[in-house]
Amino acid sequence: MTPVGSEPELADRVLGGWLGRIAGNMLGKPVEQGDLWTRDRIDDYLRQASALPLTDYFPEPPPGGSAIELRPEWRQCVRGRIHGSCRDDDVDYAILGLDLLETHGFGFSTEQVGDLWLLRLPYLQTFTAERAAYRNLASGLKPPLTATYDNPYQEWIGALIRADIYGWTCPGAPRRAAARARRDAVLSHTGNGVYGAMWAAALISAAFTAPTVRHALDEALAVVPASSRLARTVRRVISLHETRMTWEDTLTTAAEETAGLGWIHTIPNAAVLTAGLLYGDGDFTRTLALTVRGGLDTDSNGATAGSVAGVLTGADAIPAQWKEPLEDTVRSAVFGFDGVRISELAERTLRLAQAESEA
Incomplete structure (x- = not known):
């Protein structure tokens, strides 16, 4: 472990x-439909646009090409058209988590997470497991029933995308970060859905002090049951990387071994994310590009990979093509936060991290 360093660091x-999460989310958003935008199809699109290797946001569809299968928001998140981040749940939940910790402190309860959803988050901006839990909350159910009643999405990726704030506010304390992420996750998820959130929070926390991505991954694995399918899948990708297998072949192997789980399930997305981090090897641009090119839930994976890479490198080292188009501005569906400055979100998060270290 290496020390976090000075307050400016x-x-x-x-x-x-924060910048990495938002940039990675924006990068993956145009092709966020994993059953349609496969890895091969994403690369075909980039090749036609002369954008391989990918070093910037997605290009516009080439002349004569069809944009009909891109996400409807593509015009707000392709290079040359970005003016601040567009709204997305992958960023909304980080903002909501910040509000949770500012409102209730680090001792928050799962019930308080649910209360804040009902207060701050519009129902129609929730999806899959979160929408099921929201409906259950509105019907008067309490955790853990909110996660289990009429919810077929319990191991999907939703809890994982809510975990960043617990890593950012617990720098170098992955177990503490994971415990808080678990308290949030059980509102809507069970099993590997919860483990995914714990793993992501620990991974981001460890990135503050670990000397390499691999060290951070090892620390994150220590917070989830070793026999869980999540842990086994992450270890499998690590082992394939160690054999010097190519990124492409690693993802092909992982896809074969996780077939049938669906493109929003935590397990195959954890494989894509792990591969992107390992083969990106600490380089911010390469990490984002490989993770999003890996397909599946592209905006969610890009966001988490960007968060880890951004913590590893720091904001100053993130290349300008990722930061400048964001214009320090976030669109959000969370009541009271639309148009907030990214720098303000980071300052408020820093205050929480400092309060945590002084406790």
């Missing part, structure tokens, strides 16, 4: 996490 790395 911590501030730079917290801001790097």
Whole structure:
């Protein structure tokens, strides 16, 4: 473990996490439909646009090409058209988590997470497991029934995308970050859905102090049951990387071994994310590009990979093509936060991280 460093360094790395999450989310958003936008199809699109290797946001569809199968928001998140981040749940939940910790402190309860959803988050901006839990909350159910009643999405990726704030506010304390992420996750998820959130929070926390991505992954694995399918899948990708297998062949192997789980399930997405981090090897641009090119839930995976990479490098080291189009502005469906500055979110997160370290 290496020390987090001075206050300016911590501030730079917290801001790097926020910028990385938002940039990665924006990069993956145009092709966020994993059953349609497969890895091969994404690369075909990039090749036609002369954009391989990918070093910037997605290009517009080439002349004569069809944009009909891109996400409807593509015009707000392709290079040359970005003016601040567009709204997305992958960023909304990070904002909501910040509000949770500011409102209730680090001792928050799962019930308080649910209360804040009902207060701050519009129902129609929730999806899959979160929508099922929201409906259950509105019907008067309490956790853990909110996660289990009429909810077929309990192991999907939703809880994982809510975990960043617990990593950013617990720098170098992955077990503490994981425990808080679990308290949030059980509102809507069970099993590997919860483990995914714990793993992501620990991974981001460890990125503040671990000397390499691999060290951070090892620390994150220690917070989830070793026999869980999540842990076994992450270890499998690590082992394939160690054999010097190519990124493409690693993802092909992982896809074969997780076939049938669906493109929004936590397990195959954890494989894509792990591969992107390992083969990106600490380089911010390469990490984002490989993770999103890996397909499946592209905006969610890009966001988490960007968060980890941004913490590792710090905001100052993130290349300008990722930061400048964001214009320090976030669109959000969370009541009271639309148009908030990214720098303000980072400053508020830093205050929480400092309060945590002084406790």
